Amino acid sequence: MTTDWAELLMTDHQTTEKVLAAVSNALGAKDGPSTRMIATFLEYMEGYIDSCHNKKEEDHLFPMIESRGVPRHGGPLAVMLAEHTQSRELAARLAPLCKSYAQGDRSSLAELKDTFEQYAELLKNHYWKENDILYPMARRVMSAQDAAKVVEGILATEAALGPNTRAKYYEMAKTIEFLGGVEDLSAGLPKNVLAAMLNTLPIELSFVDENDIVRYFSHENHAKLFPRTRGVVGMAVQNCHPHKSVHLVNSILADFKAGKRDVAEFWIDLGGKKVHIRYWPVRDTDGKYLGCLETVQDVTAIQALQGQRRLLDDE
Ligand SMILES: [Fe+2]
Numbered sequence: 001m002t003t004d005w006a007e008l009l010m011t012d013h014q015t016t017e018k019v020l021a022a023v024s025n026a027l028g029a030k031d032g033p034s035t036r037m038i039a040t041f042l043e044y045m046e047g048y049i050d051s052c053h054n055k056k057e058e059d060h061l062f063p064m065i066e067s068r069g070v071p072r073h074g075g076p077l078a079v080m081l082a083e084h085t086q087s088r089e090l091a092a093r094l095a096p097l098c099k100s101y102a103q104g105d106r107s108s109l110a111e112l113k114d115t116f117e118q119y120a121e122l123l124k125n126h127y128w129k130e131n132d133i134l135y136p137m138a139r140r141v142m143s144a145q146d147a148a149k150v151v152e153g154i155l156a157t158e159a160a161l162g163p164n165t166r167a168k169y170y171e172m173a174k175t176i177e178f179l180g181g182v183e184d185l186s187a188g189l190p191k192n193v194l195a196a197m198l199n200t201l202p203i204e205l206s207f208v209d210e211n212d213i214v215r216y217f218s219h220e221n222h223a224k225l226f227p228r229t230r231g232v233v234g235m236a237v238q239n240c241h242p243h244k245s246v247h248l249v250n251s252i253l254a255d256f257k258a259g260k261r262d263v264a265e266f267w268i269d270l271g272g273k274k275v276h277i278r279y280w281p282v283r284d285t286d287g288k289y290l291g292c293l294e295t296v297q298d299v300t301a302i303q304a305l306q307g308q309r310r311l312l313d314d315e
């Protein structure tokens with residue numbers, strides 16, 4: 001488990017954002033959300049968003065950075081606290097609307113939708129500000145001991161709400177997502193854009209499916225470190241490797257399928273370049289193995305990087 005306070009809090013943000021997207025989706029659909037979805041959302045909103053997530057910030061992170069010189073009145077900390085108050089007010093208006101909808105009363109759907117959108121908009125903006133402004137600022141003013149203390153506080157707040165609080169609410173979030181049918185963001189991209197993005201990566205990709213059959217490679221019409229042609233598609237990956245290395249390929253794939261390894265990496269010298277080759281198990285959100293992704297990258301220039309080049313000099 002991570003012991004980084006920012007990662008813990010940002011995972012909360014990400015989880016809640018997915019919940020908000022799912023509910024927004026369902027509220028926009030012709031038939032509206034199911035009563036079960038709204039009942040589950042209400043439980044998540046009341047039990048986690050304010051009582052757990054905001055509490056972790058207000059009881060541990062904010063006082064810590066205040067003690068390190070970030071003022072509570074004026075500046076980003078004051079803005080964050082004011083937004084917590086606003087979100088509490090909106091949640092208080094939203095809760096009875098959710099409750100009556102969950103009990104089968106659809107007459108307030110329009111008001112529910114409107115209030116929910118205000119709430120979701122506020123939270124999305126708030127999380128963005130914390131992720132991009134407040135947390136980096138907090139990192140700069142806190143020592144390693146301070147950071148460890150904040151993590152301790154976060155875990156204590158969760159424990160005070162009952163056993164496995166975070167896991168319990170993350171499960172609830174997953175249920176809401178499932179009920180709202182939230183797809184991966186890439187589902188919103190046209191296929192040709194997705195393909196062009198893959199071909200723009202400075203990394204050559206190839207993919208074999210869960211049965212070890214080659215299904216895809218990128219940069220088809222570009223110069224490649226490892227030239228390959230369409231003929232490989234449909235072939236078993238074992239037939240694409242020299243006979244003497246096949247047992248190694250098989251053992252890596254077996255480990256991936258068994259969930260024993262998360263990456264296998266190699267690096268070679270090729271025509272004056274340092275080439276980094278990695279194999280990654282590709283899994284769906286439930287952890288089911290979908291296949292193996294090979295990434296091939298010329299890292300010569302990356303190895304030679306020194307110092308910094310930043311967008312702004314005064315960061
Ligand atoms: Fe916050």
Ligand SMILES: [Fe+2]
Pocket residue numbers: 009013053057127130
């Ligand atoms: Fe937050």
